[in-house]
Amino acid sequence: MRTGARVVEILHTNERATGVRLASGEVLPVGEKLVLLANKGVLALLKPVLRPQEIMPVTTQMPQMMFVTNPNGKRINHLLGHAHRKLSAKQIPDGTLMLSGGHSVAHTPEGRWKGSLSSIALGLTDAIATLPFIDESSFLKVDASRVETCSVDGIPIVDTPAALHNTIYGFAWTGHGFAIALGFAKYLAEWIVSGERPPALDVFSGKRFHGSFSSR
Numbered sequence: 341m342r343t344g345a346r347v348v349e350i351l352h353t354n355e356r357a358t359g360v361r362l363a364s365g366e367v368l369p370v371g372e373k374l375v376l377l378a379n380k381g382v383l384a385l386l387k388p389v390l391r392p393q394e395i396m397p398v399t400t401q402m403p404q405m406m407f408v409t410n411p412n413g414k415r416i417n418h419l420l421g422h423a424h425r426k427l428s429a430k431q432i433p434d435g436t437l438m439l440s441g442g443h444s445v446a447h448t449p450e451g452r453w454k455g456s457l458s459s460i461a462l463g464l465t466d467a468i469a470t471l472p473f474i475d476e477s478s479f480l481k482v483d484a485s486r487v488e489t490c491s492v493d494g495i496p497i498v499d500t501p502a503a504l505h506n507t508i509y510g511f512a513w514t515g516h517g518f519a520i521a522l523g524f525a526k527y528l529a530e531w532i533v534s535g536e537r538p539p540a541l542d543v544f545s546g547k548r549f550h551g552s553f554s555s556r
């Protein structure tokens with residue numbers, strides 16, 4: 341097992357992934373299956389093997405998180421959103437409020453991990469308009485270091501590339517990857533163990549972007 345290691349290439353023969361090359365040059369062999377769950381990394385790794393009709397309409401976003409104090413000890417028990425404002429407010433265990441919800445920062449290939457003033461201004465305006473007590477908070481930090489993949493229809497993509505029969509990939513969680521992780525983990529485990537894609541995953545196939553829908 342390797343952690344903190346970047347995969348730079350999928351090696352394959354006869355329409356099967358046979359190994360992955362790490363940035364260090366080391367090649368790790370693929371056993372029965374290769375499972376790609378590297379969010380933004382998935383498309384880059386698949387690109388050399390995707391057929392023209394498999395190109396997927398996926399964008400990347402770097403949602404900005406702002407952390408502010410909670411001087412009056414308010415409790416937010418659930419993820420709060422807003423019907424018309426780009427806002428989500430959550431509370432982390434020490435009481436700190438985390439404000440996010442949709443204002444992304446522009447990003448370059450090198451990333452832009454610290455957020456932007458315009459996203460901060462828009463985010464705080466929405467947060468204070470919705471929860472006025474936040475005006476009494478102090479600003480702690482801003483973080484835009486998490487890259488999320490989003491599909492054009494807002495639905496995740498879980499599939500097998502036509503050119504690699506033993507490879508399963510899942511990404512484009514579109515801002516909902518935690519909430520749905522338990523369900524997807526169950527179905528992915530079933531798929532990996534049985535070799536048969538569970539019918540419940542059919543609707544997440546990338547084939548929905550290729551003309552008339554065919555699930556298999």
Ligand SMILES: Cc1cc2nc3c(=O)[nH]c(=O)nc-3n(C[C@H](O)[C@H](O)[C@H](O)COP(=O)(O)OP(=O)(O)OC[C@H]3O[C@@H](n4cnc5c(N)ncnc54)[C@H](O)[C@@H]3O)c2cc1C
Pocket residue numbers: 345346347348377378379380381382385402403404405419440441486487488511513514515516517518519520
């Ligand atoms: C601000 C914010 C708020 C969110 N709020 C919610 C929420 O309220 N509810 C919810 O359900 N979801 C939420 N999400 C979405 C959720 O966090 C993501 O959907 C989820 O974390 C995706 O998990 P993942 O493991 O697929 O990808 P990630 O957590 O992005 O992990 C992918 C990992 O793969 C690694 N990687 C990438 N390329 C390579 C490579 N080539 N080789 C090796 N490793 C690689 C990356 O370094 C990273 O560690 C939020 C996201 C953000 C940013």
